[in-house]
Amino acid sequence: MLQYFDPKVNPVVDHNRDYGTKPSLSEKQVVLEIDGIAIQVPEGTSVMRAAAMADITIPKLCATDNLDAYGSCRLCAVQIEGRRGMPASCTTPVEQGMKVWTQTDALAKLRRNIMELYISDHPLDCLTCPANGNCELQDMAGAVGLREVRYGFEGENHLEAPKDTSNPYFTFDGSKCIVCSRCVRACSEVQGTFALTLDGRGFASKIAAGQDEGFLDSECVSCGACVQACPTATLTENSVISMGQPEHSVVTTCAYCGVGCSFKAEMKGDKLVRMVPFKGGEANHGHSCVKGRFAFGYATHKDRIRVPMIRDSIDQPWKEVSWDEAIGFAANRLRAIQAEHGRESIGGITSSRCTNEEAYLVQKLIRTAFGNNNTDTCARVCHSPTGYGLKQTLGESAGTQTFDSVLKADCVLVIGANPTDAHPVFGSLLRRRLREGASLIVADPRHIDLLDTPHLTSAMHLPLRPGSNVAMVNALAHVIVTEGLEDLDFIRERCDNAAYQQWRAFIAEERNSPEQMEAVTGVNAELVRQAARAYANANNAAIYYGLGVTEHSQGSTTVMGIANLALATGNIGRDGVGVNPLRGQNNVQGSCDMGSFPHELPGYQHVADDVARGRFEQAWGVTIDHEPGLRIPNMFNAAISGQFRAMYVQGEDIAQSDPNTQHVEQALRSLDCLIVQDIFLNETAKFAHVLLPGSSFLEKNGTFTNAERRINRVRKVMPPVAGKEDWEVTQMLSNALGYAMNYQHPSEIMAEIASLTPSFAGVSYEKLEEFGSLQWPCNDENPQGSPIMHVESFPIGQARFAVTEFVATTERATRRFPLLLTTGRILSQYNVGAQTRRTENQVWHSEDVLEIHPHDAEERGVKDGDWLGISSRAGHTVLRARISERMQPGVVYTTFHHPHSGANVITTDNSDWATNCPEYKVTAVQVERVTQPSEWQKNFHDNHQRQNKFLKDATTAVDPS
Amino acid sequence: MSDKQHESEQDHLVRMINQIAHNNSAAGDHEAIADVVAGHVKKFWPRRMKGHLAECLDNGGDVLHPAARLAGERLRDDGHLQDVQPHERG
Numbered sequence A: 001m002l003q004y005f006d007p008k009v010n011p012v013v014d015h016n017r018d019y020g021t022k023p024s025l026s027e028k029q030v031v032l033e034i035d036g037i038a039i040q041v042p043e044g045t046s047v048m049r050a051a052a053m054a055d056i057t058i059p060k061l062c063a064t065d066n067l068d069a070y071g072s073c074r075l076c077a078v079q080i081e082g083r084r085g086m087p088a089s090c091t092t093p094v095e096q097g098m099k100v101w102t103q104t105d106a107l108a109k110l111r112r113n114i115m116e117l118y119i120s121d122h123p124l125d126c127l128t129c130p131a132n133g134n135c136e137l138q139d140m141a142g143a144v145g146l147r148e149v150r151y152g153f154e155g156e157n158h159l160e161a162p163k164d165t166s167n168p169y170f171t172f173d174g175s176k177c178i179v180c181s182r183c184v185r186a187c188s189e190v191q192g193t194f195a196l197t198l199d200g201r202g203f204a205s206k207i208a209a210g211q212d213e214g215f216l217d218s219e220c221v222s223c224g225a226c227v228q229a230c231p232t233a234t235l236t237e238n239s240v241i242s243m244g245q246p247e248h249s250v251v252t253t254c255a256y257c258g259v260g261c262s263f264k265a266e267m268k269g270d271k272l273v274r275m276v277p278f279k280g281g282e283a284n285h286g287h288s289c290v291k292g293r294f295a296f297g298y299a300t301h302k303d304r305i306r307v308p309m310i311r312d313s314i315d316q317p318w319k320e321v322s323w324d325e326a327i328g329f330a331a332n333r334l335r336a337i338q339a340e341h342g343r344e345s346i347g348g349i350t351s352s353r354c355t356n357e358e359a360y361l362v363q364k365l366i367r368t369a370f371g372n373n374n375t376d377t378c379a380r381v382c383h384s385p386t387g388y389g390l391k392q393t394l395g396e397s398a399g400t401q402t403f404d405s406v407l408k409a410d411c412v413l414v415i416g417a418n419p420t421d422a423h424p425v426f427g428s429l430l431r432r433r434l435r436e437g438a439s440l441i442v443a444d445p446r447h448i449d450l451l452d453t454p455h456l457t458s459a460m461h462l463p464l465r466p467g468s469n470v471a472m473v474n475a476l477a478h479v480i481v482t483e484g485l486e487d488l489d490f491i492r493e494r495c496d497n498a499a500y501q502q503w504r505a506f507i508a509e510e511r512n513s514p515e516q517m518e519a520v521t522g523v524n525a526e527l528v529r530q531a532a533r534a535y536a537n538a539n540n541a542a543i544y545y546g547l548g549v550t551e552h553s554q555g556s557t558t559v560m561g562i563a564n565l566a567l568a569t570g571n572i573g574r575d576g577v578g579v580n581p582l583r584g585q586n587n588v589q590g591s592c593d594m595g596s597f598p599h600e601l602p603g604y605q606h607v608a609d610d611v612a613r614g615r616f617e618q619a620w621g622v623t624i625d626h627e628p629g630l631r632i633p634n635m636f637n638a639a640i641s642g643q644f645r646a647m648y649v650q651g652e653d654i655a656q657s658d659p660n661t662q663h664v665e666q667a668l669r670s671l672d673c674l675i676v677q678d679i680f681l682n683e684t685a686k687f688a689h690v691l692l693p694g695s696s697f698l699e700k701n702g703t704f705t706n707a708e709r710r711i712n713r714v715r716k717v718m719p720p721v722a723g724k725e726d727w728e729v730t731q732m733l734s735n736a737l738g739y740a741m742n743y744q745h746p747s748e749i750m751a752e753i754a755s756l757t758p759s760f761a762g763v764s765y766e767k768l769e770e771f772g773s774l775q776w777p778c779n780d781e782n783p784q785g786s787p788i789m790h791v792e793s794f795p796i797g798q799a800r801f802a803v804t805e806f807v808a809t810t811e812r813a814t815r816r817f818p819l820l821l822t823t824g825r826i827l828s829q830y831n832v833g834a835q836t837r838r839t840e841n842q843v844w845h846s847e848d849v850l851e852i853h854p855h856d857a858e859e860r861g862v863k864d865g866d867w868l869g870i871s872s873r874a875g876h877t878v879l880r881a882r883i884s885e886r887m888q889p890g891v892v893y894t895t896f897h898h899p900h901s902g903a904n905v906i907t908t909d910n911s912d913w914a915t916n917c918p919e920y921k922v923t924a925v926q927v928e929r930v931t932q933p934s935e936w937q938k939n940f941h942d943n944h945q946r947q948n949k950f951l952k953d954a955t956t957a958v959d960p961s
Numbered sequence B: 001m002s003d004k005q006h007e008s009e010q011d012h013l014v015r016m017i018n019q020i021a022h023n024n025s026a027a028g029d030h031e032a033i034a035d036v037v038a039g040h041v042k043k044f045w046p047r048r049m050k051g052h053l054a055e056c057l058d059n060g061g062d063v064l065h066p067a068a069r070l071a072g073e074r075l076r077d078d079g080h081l082q083d084v085q086p087h088e089r090g
């Protein structure tokens, strides 16, 4: 008999559906039949997932598709031809020719019995339950046709189990728990924290956080993966408890860090109920951290600036005005200043928090309406050495991999980065790989949490002295070269020979050996040798680095040294390897790509390049200066000496984030016109004459580019509080200055970017809709973008080794300043903290503290919690002490999330030799016990009070008629 | 403009260009290092800094690293430091 055979072949995945188990990556295909429907799926797929792919829903409770199958609830039982019993479909893999039945009388009876048992120990308050309308237990009771519960509630039960409300964002209601352990598995498998456990056995089993100490006091990092995994109301967002279930959702991108997680913003009208990480997001695959998922309350905080404001001098109260008046005021001042002091007397700063389109527009405004190249961005103070160092060696100013690439790495070298705090979702992915057996090498002055990853197989810590990165990277390379561990084929084929020979001769010199460098790095030479061997001998070895590399006087040199390591061992151009900068702010990559630096047009095209500049001149209809403009530190110096008089700052808080605060404040006070566009009265705005309300990422359309060069869409879910998206404000200012801009939507700005920037040539909003995201370079050769870079060749043809001479920083411990201060960040707060400080995240970090080693503390008679005065040659501030052994003696550590901490009052004006990125990571200091805040803090406090009063007393000049 | 401020900006610039020279000392002799330094200054420094470098050279440039000084002199001789004031256009 002739059979028509037409199986459904790997249908497109719907990211809003739960397929019950993870996808199989096998290439081999298997055909089976489920309820008479033929389907073809990859080998290794579970029967449950295969059924879901054929649009057949098998009841389930303990399975969900981001966790390994567990097989505990048995609700997903099926019958398989030729097999006895009723196996669980979530734990049964498909087989060629299998015939599966998902709905039979026997299955129906079994499922009803199972549900009956669950419900007999479950409160029946569905109507008033926060999960009503979105509860898998309720759905399953309906699906199996449960009609009666014979057991009654009199027996022993859990209905009185207490609630845990210690976490500010979610509630644990033990009475509703069905002990499916999805939360426990999410915590270990997805997040990698292992804070939740299943305590006790059988009937007595229950979910416990930590040692049963409650969520807040446990190791829980509040990522919310458990809340997302829970099929019942047991773990529920407090926002859902108070507002009810959302009714629609919009996919957008987190604005908190360089991971760039995709989220579904789940809404009720224009109110955001909750953020749920989007499974289709390529950067995060449905996971997130506490900031992205929960810390969105700042968007509706009462402190938001809602109306434009102006004032003649910073000693006056603000005056509320209309948009037109504020923009007119700003434009008049800018023109008057240029008329008197010259074209170069004004400039601006683009934002790494705003969208690509907004950063592009600000630099365009500066290069056209302002008529100069005085544009810079906060990336100056974080990752400018990455741009420089990678461009010199690999030919492109960006990381080489996707985040997922780490899942193929066998050895991971982390230098000066703290991914579990600063890039949490990537940190979780990395931890997963470490649990699977990859080895870890951490080169960092501090014992970072990654070293405490549960189930770590092999880890090494190289606790180097702050300021010795180049010495360390050179020592590692020395071992690779002198012990014959190089990948000579790769070097011969892919690298410039002359540069290689020069580098090789240099690095092989005895002075670069771990033994010689031990005096500089403070790290045992044998340990360095072991690390070098582990890195060089791994099949796939990947380097991840962060601000602990870049924010040094030799930041650029270290980046080049890192690229040397990868080149020498052939760890470039495929999955599992590479050079990966972990970027700080959400759109640092994007703001750099968009031409924010004074010497580069969008796409890293130098202003002196006549051809590139010519194209922009033609498109923009202006003459563009061929000389680089002022960088941020130049602007400050020029302001103090009176030649630079006005500045337009969008979405950055330079008064808090830049080094040597007192110098910065002096510069800002010297300006005749400071225009600040921000969502709050930030520290910079306290020195402003024009305050333009900014819009949060929830209030605008655009794109962000994450640390993998991935361009993700940002979508508007609510109207801007002051009526305008940030790009619209820039456009108004440009028009008021007489340079016409007339974009109707950010997609038109992207079209212009694509037309002028070769690496973005293939990017459009239509394509972003189609593919979800695109990794640049995206052009004719790579129409769907480039996940891994330098696969066949480098943009400069052959890669160039760079000679990386170690030059000690001038910032050294001395008798007067015997300790080295280094700075960092923590999970719950973001950057200068303007957003996170206005959320419940404060419960985890309400102040910055100074971590000091017990030895140094004892020498100074310091106890935990004492007030400590910290002085450097730049300034003095006061913080509370925390005794900690995470650093070696001689090194102290703090974060910079709170402005009154004044961490940058003490950092100096030392900077990276190539890019002027400040040396935040090394400041020589002295520490002593004190009883009162510093002079700067007192002044800060006074000014804070005064400026807030100016804001409160803002008079309205908007015509009421 | 306060002299002190100007002086310290000047000092800072000297520190920076010397830093560039030190970090590229492996390039070879002073000539070779000067090539790198000159290339860097030309490519990345704004007119303001180039102008200060010119002033520094006018004062003898003794505070400069020999290669940095050589680089500065070359840039000056090639006219790259002269364009101190932006030409007013349009």
Ligand code: SF4
Pocket: A176, A177, A178, A179, A180, A181, A182, A183, A184, A207, A226, A229, A230, A231, A232, A234, A235
């Ligand atoms: S809290 Fe939720 S996810 Fe965890 S075991 Fe209970 S029902 Fe399952």
Ligand code: SF4
Pocket: A254, A255, A256, A257, A258, A259, A260, A261, A284, A287, A288, A289, A290, A291, A292, A293, A423, A424, A425, A426
């Ligand atoms: S890891 Fe970064 S991008 Fe992802 S949710 Fe957290 S802050 Fe947002």
Ligand code: FES
Pocket: A059, A060, A061, A062, A063, A070, A071, A072, A073, A074, A075, A076, A077, A088, A089, A090, A091
């Ligand atoms: S869903 Fe398969 S056993 Fe629970």
